[in-house]
Amino acid sequence: MNRIEKIQKQLTKNNVDAILITKNENRRYTTGFTGSAGMVLISQKGVTFITDFRYGEQAQAEVKNAKIVIHDGNIEKEVASEIERHGIQNLAVEANAMTLNTFSALKEYTNAQLVPLENIVEKVREIKDQSELETMRTAARIADTAFDNILNVIKPGITEREVRNELEVYMRKQGASSSSFNIIVASGQRAALPHGVASEKVIEHGDMVTLDFGAMYNGYCSDITRTIAVGNCSDEFHDIYHIVLEALKRGTEGIRAGENAKKIDDLTRDYITEKGYGDRFGHSTGHGLGLEVHEPLRLSDKSKEVLQAGMVVTVEPGIYIPGWGGCRIEDDIVVTENGYEIITHSPKKLLIL
Numbered sequence: 001m002n003r004i005e006k007i008q009k010q011l012t013k014n015n016v017d018a019i020l021i022t023k024n025e026n027r028r029y030t031t032g033f034t035g036s037a038g039m040v041l042i043s044q045k046g047v048t049f050i051t052d053f054r055y056g057e058q059a060q061a062e063v064k065n066a067k068i069v070i071h072d073g074n075i076e077k078e079v080a081s082e083i084e085r086h087g088i089q090n091l092a093v094e095a096n097a098m099t100l101n102t103f104s105a106l107k108e109y110t111n112a113q114l115v116p117l118e119n120i121v122e123k124v125r126e127i128k129d130q131s132e133l134e135t136m137r138t139a140a141r142i143a144d145t146a147f148d149n150i151l152n153v154i155k156p157g158i159t160e161r162e163v164r165n166e167l168e169v170y171m172r173k174q175g176a177s178s179s180s181f182n183i184i185v186a187s188g189q190r191a192a193l194p195h196g197v198a199s200e201k202v203i204e205h206g207d208m209v210t211l212d213f214g215a216m217y218n219g220y221c222s223d224i225t226r227t228i229a230v231g232n233c234s235d236e237f238h239d240i241y242h243i244v245l246e247a248l249k250r251g252t253e254g255i256r257a258g259e260n261a262k263k264i265d266d267l268t269r270d271y272i273t274e275k276g277y278g279d280r281f282g283h284s285t286g287h288g289l290g291l292e293v294h295e296p297l298r299l300s301d302k303s304k305e306v307l308q309a310g311m312v313v314t315v316e317p318g319i320y321i322p323g324w325g326g327c328r329i330e331d332d333i334v335v336t337e338n339g340y341e342i343i344t345h346s347p348k349k350l351l352i353l
């Protein structure tokens, strides 16, 4: 089954005639269109891509599986006439992506019933095909080379933002279109902030530094975290580092098709809890990765999902102690029939620069 057929199956399952796609990543996934405007209407009869004149030529070049409609004026009006042409009565719209403005405008022009649904396309996107996996391996490799490079850059006296800038520029030079998210560089006590984006803080001798970053390559994201020590490393950091590393190892080794996503969270969390830091690991163990840096799949204690071959997840346990600092280590991992493939290859032994 191709992507469109899988989505059409979801439409039947959800009792709707069609879906209107407004989310950027889903537009790209279903049509190959890499521009930033346009909507995709998928019914059982076929695919229609509606965009404006700025993207006419690009759409002709990129979109091979859909009828292309160029609207002038109001896109909702054009979508409404396509809805009518296809005889659509129940139309799924993306509750997590469609704006209220678009929703109201569409309601004005069509008599079809609009059904807000979530994660129809995201569900299909969970399982990556071979070409997606190849792209993601490249995105991971770019992040790895940037990590290798940054080890020569980080030294006492440099600011977190300078480190961020070097990571960003280096990844782009290696072929990334951008970072896959706002780069985290959290040093010293700031390492206690799980999402401490780079600040003006100067990195000092004796700091631990958490680097969490990734490359966007051909639309796909990598997402890697390493924590290093600068100058020297306290006994406490040494101990905490190896607890986090062992938790990562245990979580990773639990991954295989058929395993519950929750089990991976149990494996990392139980170990960290056993070592006395359970209350310092306040986030889930990992998340789905692909066109978006956070896809709906979660490796958490609330997760109900079962891992399947072709899913790509992060495993990223951490320990955070306010007033002291923290440590997180994260890899990107492909679920396979019999196990897993780690696609981020940066060293995980404790590095003291």
Ligand SMILES: [Mn+2]
Pocket (backbone or CB within 6 Å): 223, 314, 316, 330
């Ligand atoms: Mn992550």
